[in-house]
Amino acid sequence: MPKxxxxxxxxxxxxxxxxxxxxxxxxxxxxQAMWHTGHRITRGIGxxxxxxxxxxxxxxxxxxxxxxxxxxxxxxxxxxxxxxLSASFPVQKPIYRMEEITDPKQDxxxxxxxxxxxRNCNACxxxxxxxxxxxxxxxKAAFGDFKEASNLFLPCVMCSLCVPVCIAEISSNxxxxxxxxxxxxxxxxxxxQLSNRIEEIQCGxxxxxxxxxxxxxxxxxxxxPIA
Amino acid sequence: xSLDDSKTRVHESRAVRMKEERALLSxxxxxxxxxxxxxxxxxxxxRTIRIGPNEGEQTVHELANLxxxxxxxxxxxxxxxxxxxxxxxxxxxxxxxxxxxxTAKGAGAKVLLATKLRLGDxxxxxxxxxxxxxxxxxxxxxxxxxxxxxxxxxxxxPALLKTLVxxxxxxxxxxxxxxxxxDREEDGNLSLRGGGGxxxxxxxxxxxxxxxxxxxxxxxxxxxxxxxxxxFSPIVELLTDGEGACTGAILKNLDNNQYIVVQAxxxxxxxxxxxxxxxxxxxxxxxxGATADGLPISYRAGAKLTLQDTFQYHxxxxxxxxxxxxxxxxxxxxxxxxxxxNVKGERFVNEMETRDAVASAVIRECAEGRGVxxxxxxxxxxxxxxxxxxxxxxGTLAHRFPNxxxxxxxxxxxIRKEPVLVYPTLHYQNGGIQINVDGESTxxxxxxxxxxxxxxxxxxxxxxxxxxxxxxxxxxxxxAAVKRAAEVSLGKLTLQHLDRFHExxxxxxxxxxxxxxxxxxxxxxxx
Numbered sequence: 001m002p003k004x005x006x007x008x009x010x011x012x013x014x015x016x017x018x019x020x021x022x023x024x025x026x027x028x029x030x031x032q033a034m035w036h037t038g039h040r041i042t043r044g045i046g047x048x049x050x051x052x053x054x055x056x057x058x059x060x061x062x063x064x065x066x067x068x069x070x071x072x073x074x075x076x077x078x079x080x081x082x083x084x085l086s087a088s089f090p091v092q093k094p095i096y097r098m099e100e101i102t103d104p105k106q107d108x109x110x111x112x113x114x115x116x117x118x119r120n121c122n123a124c125x126x127x128x129x130x131x132x133x134x135x136x137x138x139x140k141a142a143f144g145d146f147k148e149a150s151n152l153f154l155p156c157v158m159c160s161l162c163v164p165v166c167i168a169e170i171s172s173n174x175x176x177x178x179x180x181x182x183x184x185x186x187x188x189x190x191x192x193q194l195s196n197r198i199e200e201i202q203c204g205x206x207x208x209x210x211x212x213x214x215x216x217x218x219x220x221x222x223x224x225p226i227a
Numbered sequence: 228x229s230l231d232d233s234k235t236r237v238h239e240s241r242a243v244r245m246k247e248e249r250a251l252l253s254x255x256x257x258x259x260x261x262x263x264x265x266x267x268x269x270x271x272x273x274r275t276i277r278i279g280p281n282e283g284e285q286t287v288h289e290l291a292n293l294x295x296x297x298x299x300x301x302x303x304x305x306x307x308x309x310x311x312x313x314x315x316x317x318x319x320x321x322x323x324x325x326x327x328x329x330t331a332k333g334a335g336a337k338v339l340l341a342t343k344l345r346l347g348d349x350x351x352x353x354x355x356x357x358x359x360x361x362x363x364x365x366x367x368x369x370x371x372x373x374x375x376x377x378x379x380x381x382x383x384x385p386a387l388l389k390t391l392v393x394x395x396x397x398x399x400x401x402x403x404x405x406x407x408x409x410d411r412e413e414d415g416n417l418s419l420r421g422g423g424g425x426x427x428x429x430x431x432x433x434x435x436x437x438x439x440x441x442x443x444x445x446x447x448x449x450x451x452x453x454x455x456x457x458x459f460s461p462i463v464e465l466l467t468d469g470e471g472a473c474t475g476a477i478l479k480n481l482d483n484n485q486y487i488v489v490q491a492x493x494x495x496x497x498x499x500x501x502x503x504x505x506x507x508x509x510x511x512x513x514x515x516g517a518t519a520d521g522l523p524i525s526y527r528a529g530a531k532l533t534l535q536d537t538f539q540y541h542x543x544x545x546x547x548x549x550x551x552x553x554x555x556x557x558x559x560x561x562x563x564x565x566x567x568x569n570v571k572g573e574r575f576v577n578e579m580e581t582r583d584a585v586a587s588a589v590i591r592e593c594a595e596g597r598g599v600x601x602x603x604x605x606x607x608x609x610x611x612x613x614x615x616x617x618x619x620x621x622g623t624l625a626h627r628f629p630n631x632x633x634x635x636x637x638x639x640x641x642i643r644k645e646p647v648l649v650y651p652t653l654h655y656q657n658g659g660i661q662i663n664v665d666g667e668s669t670x671x672x673x674x675x676x677x678x679x680x681x682x683x684x685x686x687x688x689x690x691x692x693x694x695x696x697x698x699x700x701x702x703x704x705x706x707a708a709v710k711r712a713a714e715v716s717l718g719k720l721t722l723q724h725l726d727r728f729h730e731x732x733x734x735x736x737x738x739x740x741x742x743x744x745x746x747x748x749x750x751x752x753x754x
Binding site for chain 1: 344349350360361362367374377389400403404411415438440451453459481555634638747751753
């Protein structure tokens with residue numbers, strides 16, 4: 001349970017939450033540290049399991065000059081750590097209709113012209129809390145290798161932390177999603193077994209079985225062999 | 228025994244355990260195990276509901292208190308002149324809500340989607356294991372039906388279940404048509420995996436990110452369709468016409484605490500699950516907003532609930548390290564060989580029993596002193612994941628379960644080398660608002676879909692049937708609401724159902740124990 005019990009033995013660490021110092025038990029997440037200090041959170045919180053991307057956080061560790069990015073429900077407090085939930089920032093989301101697109105690889109540049117401007121700085125990859133090689137993903141997308149780009153962006157939680165660090169202003173997570181959807185729609189055949197099954201159902205192949213089944217008693221349904 | 232000593236035993240007993248064949252329990256033994264150890268059978272956790280459509284029936288204290296609870300607007304004078312009008316008002320931005328929104332918008336309806344957090348913040352996004360669809364030639368929708376019915380202890384609504392399994396293949400195709408990338412075999416067919424209680428492999432999946440993949444795509448579609456959204460605006464009360472039909476809802480803008488009145492020809496409650504009520508003190512795998520809001524709200528308006536007394540405790544929630552407490556370790560990992568092992572290094576259950584039986588067995592081991600204690604004082608048993616690579620070849624865990632590998636690696640635990648500690652976690656509300664095959668509740672113009680609804684899964688949902696449920700019934704409810712919009716006009720907005728509810732409270736001598744909906748769990752420490 002997220003509640004943290006404070007016992008005499010609990011070791012405390014000092015952290016700075018949105019610029020204010022607090023003592024919190026060690027070993028808890030940044031979100032739990034905020035609860036522990038009485039914060040009621042409605043923005044910057046979601047699944048608490050590291051997959052919804054709501055809790056984008058900026059943080060610095062003791063003695064480091066580096067401003068890092070991470071997920072507040074996944075990071076653990078450290079002595080001297082300073083953090084702020086960044087929760088939400090305005091990310092460009094182009095509007096497109098996949099059914100109106102005919103050449104998704106060309107249209108990538110229509111919806112995301114910035115993709116061509118990547119200067120290879122790798123800041124996106126360093127910012128990604130999911131460990132995605134974002135830069136390579138963007139280059140693969142730009143060169144039309146949607147398959148590989150799709151694989152790279154699979155674990156993307158859409159936290160958008162790759163966006164503000166990009167000097168070319170690319171919404172990399174949005175690019176990843178566009179590419180994955182296009183890969184699925186345009187470059188994957190529909191699975192033959194699935195198409196067969198849909199046809200079988202439409203042709204009424206199972207109608208007799210259903211009729212028999214719906215007449216059965218509970219006891220018969222419990223024990224009848226499965227054809 | 229210390230945690231480390233016990234872990235050594237797991238490593239030592241692995242070679243022998245890997246060869247061990249263990250039959251499934253007989254129906255009698257399984258029944259006895261569940262009755263003895265499953266939380267659904269803990270009498271003191273339950274009480275009788277004293278008022279409303281399910282008066283006289285049982286549910287857990289946590290839910291009963293909300294059902295009999297006070298409306299947050301009971302003491303406020305609110306003007307009911309509408310801020311918004313819509314053909315369909317959808318409450319909830321998870322998989323069911325988003326699917327219904329796309330379906331209704333596609334059919335020309337004016338849709339408004341309101342959600343407590345952001346669009347996509349839901350249990351859907353967290354689903355790991357997959358979606359059951361009978362596609363292989365050895366499988367059939369009929370088989371899927373019987374597996375689910377037996378898994379649900381014959382308490383599933385047959386019509387709802389038949390529709391679920393029959394529309395599965397079509398729904399899978401629809402998802403692929405909008406760009407969901409399911410894992411494939413070399414021959415181009417869908418890669419299928421088994422799950423507890425399923426007699427054939429039929430889980431479609433996207434590694435162990437299936438829900439994330441679905442939600443990402445659905446959310447993108449909703450944004451591209453420019454469906455009107457009200458985020459951070461949970462529902463606090465329904466509106467009715469005074470003659471029993473639903474005509475709209477009152478939402479609350481969390482940023483300024485102002486109420487928003489919406490007049491709609493129909494309302495769809497896609498409010499999700501219940502985990503954050505921490506029933507019986509269990510940790511949960513659910514997202515932050517999973518507080519069962521749809522249940523007390525629909526209940527006050529007169530909607531009947533079904534199977535409101537049964538919950539799914541997923542057998543394998545993490546208990547260590549402490550920050551991961553309650554987080555799910557997908558069942559799929561057991562379907563490829565990971566075993567459950569007690570403190571002595573012994574296996575104690577066939578891991579492919581249904582979830583209720585596996586959870587009961589884990590609870591039994593811990594209750595009878597064969598659990599492992601964590602430094603924080605929790606108890607659990609080992610889930611021996613390194614076996615997966617030994618059985619299926621090195622790299623299997625990394626390739627098929629990248630999410631699990633990443634989650635534990637954040638705490639320096641390498642699941643390829645070490646077992647992890649697990650205990651049942653409150654995962655799913657088996658029952659909910661009673662619906663028909665169009666998703667309509669017993670209140671006219673009030674629909675429900677997804678986890679908020681009940682009846683499809685009986686008393687125990689099989690793995691992978693929930694992702695299917697949200698899409699199948701999200702689409703059906705969306706379609707039905709469009710049809711309804713053509714038949715009815717916008718109705719009168721009243722709170723007469725609340726007056727009636729208050730009368731019932733008074734008559735039964737019920738003093739509300741809580742304000743409902745709860746909206747959020749209260750974790751903030753009060754000094």
